[in-house]
Amino acid sequence: MKEDLELLWELQKIDLDLKNIEEERKRYPKEIKRLDEKQILEQERIRKEKEKLESLEKDRRLKERNLMAEQDKIKRSEGRMTEVKTNKEYQALLSEIETFKEAAGRIEEEILLMMEEIDELKKQLAKREKEIATTLEKVEEEKRKIKEKMEQDDTVWKEKTLRKEILSKQVEANLFKLYLTLSEKRQGIGMVSVRNQTCQGCFVNVPPQMFIEVQKNNSLIRCPHCNRILYWDGNGEKK
Ligand SMILES: [Zn+2]
Structure with missing residues (x-):
C-alpha cells in the first residue's frame, strides 16, 4: 500500500502541474494579444504626433510663400515710385506700400510663432520617442519571456504526460x-x-x-x- 500511495502522490503532483500548464496555455495568448495591442497603441500615438508636426511645417512653408508674395508686391510698388507724376499718386502708392508692409509684418510674426511651436513639438517628440522606445523594448522582452515559458511548458508537458501514463498503470487499479x-x-x-x-x-x-x-x-x-x-x-x- 505504501508504494501505491507514493506512486499516486507523484501522479497527483503531475496532474496539478499539467492543470497549471493548461491554465497558462489559456492565459498566455491573451497576454501576448494585450502586449501586441499596447505596442500598436504606442506606435499610433507617435505617428499622430509626427503628423501634427508635419502639418505645422507645411503651414509654415505656405506662410513663407505668402510672405515672399507680399515682399514682391512691395518691391513692385517701390519700383513704380519713379513713374508717379502727382502728389496724389505718390500718397496713394505710399499708402499701398504701407498696407503691403503691414501684411508682411503680420505674416512674419505668425511664422515666428509657428517656428517656436515647431521647436517645442520637436523637443517633445524626441522625448516621447525615447520613452516609447523603452516601453516597446520592455513589451518585447515580456513577450519573449512568455514565448519562452510556453516552449518550456511544451517540454514539461510531454515529459509529465509520459510519466503519468506509466504511473497510471503502476498504481493499484x-x-x-x-x-x-x-x-x-x-x-x-x-x-x-x-x-x-x-x-x-x-x-x-x-x-x-x-x-x-x-x-x-x-x-x-x-x-x-x-x-x-x-x-x-x-x-x-x-x-
Ligand atoms: Zn479534507
Missing part, C-alpha cells in the same frame, strides 16, 4: 479508480497532504488518531470532511 473519481469531483485534487493535523484539501482538522495513522502512509485513509485520500509528505519538507 482500484486505488487509481478512486483517485480519478475524487479528482473529477474535487477540482482535479483527489489526494492531499495533511499538515499540522489539517487536511490541505478542505482545511478541516483530522482526528488525532487518524493523523497518527496518516503519517505512516500504510493504509488508505480519507478525509472525513472532503473524502479525499490523505497522504503524509513530511509536513512539506523535502525528503
Whole structure:
C-alpha cells in the first residue's frame, strides 16, 4: 500500500502541474494579444504626433510663400515710385506700400510663432520617442519571456504526460479508480497532504488518531470532511 500511495502522490503532483500548464496555455495568448495591442497603441500615438508636426511645417512653408508674395508686391510698388507724376499718386502708392508692409509684418510674426511651436513639438517628440522606445523594448522582452515559458511548458508537458501514463498503470487499479473519481469531483485534487493535523484539501482538522495513522502512509485513509485520500509528505519538507 505504501508504494501505491507514493506512486499516486507523484501522479497527483503531475496532474496539478499539467492543470497549471493548461491554465497558462489559456492565459498566455491573451497576454501576448494585450502586449501586441499596447505596442500598436504606442506606435499610433507617435505617428499622430509626427503628423501634427508635419502639418505645422507645411503651414509654415505656405506662410513663407505668402510672405515672399507680399515682399514682391512691395518691391513692385517701390519700383513704380519713379513713374508717379502727382502728389496724389505718390500718397496713394505710399499708402499701398504701407498696407503691403503691414501684411508682411503680420505674416512674419505668425511664422515666428509657428517656428517656436515647431521647436517645442520637436523637443517633445524626441522625448516621447525615447520613452516609447523603452516601453516597446520592455513589451518585447515580456513577450519573449512568455514565448519562452510556453516552449518550456511544451517540454514539461510531454515529459509529465509520459510519466503519468506509466504511473497510471503502476498504481493499484482500484486505488487509481478512486483517485480519478475524487479528482473529477474535487477540482482535479483527489489526494492531499495533511499538515499540522489539517487536511490541505478542505482545511478541516483530522482526528488525532487518524493523523497518527496518516503519517505512516500504510493504509488508505480519507478525509472525513472532503473524502479525499490523505497522504503524509513530511509536513512539506523535502525528503
Ligand atoms: Zn479534507
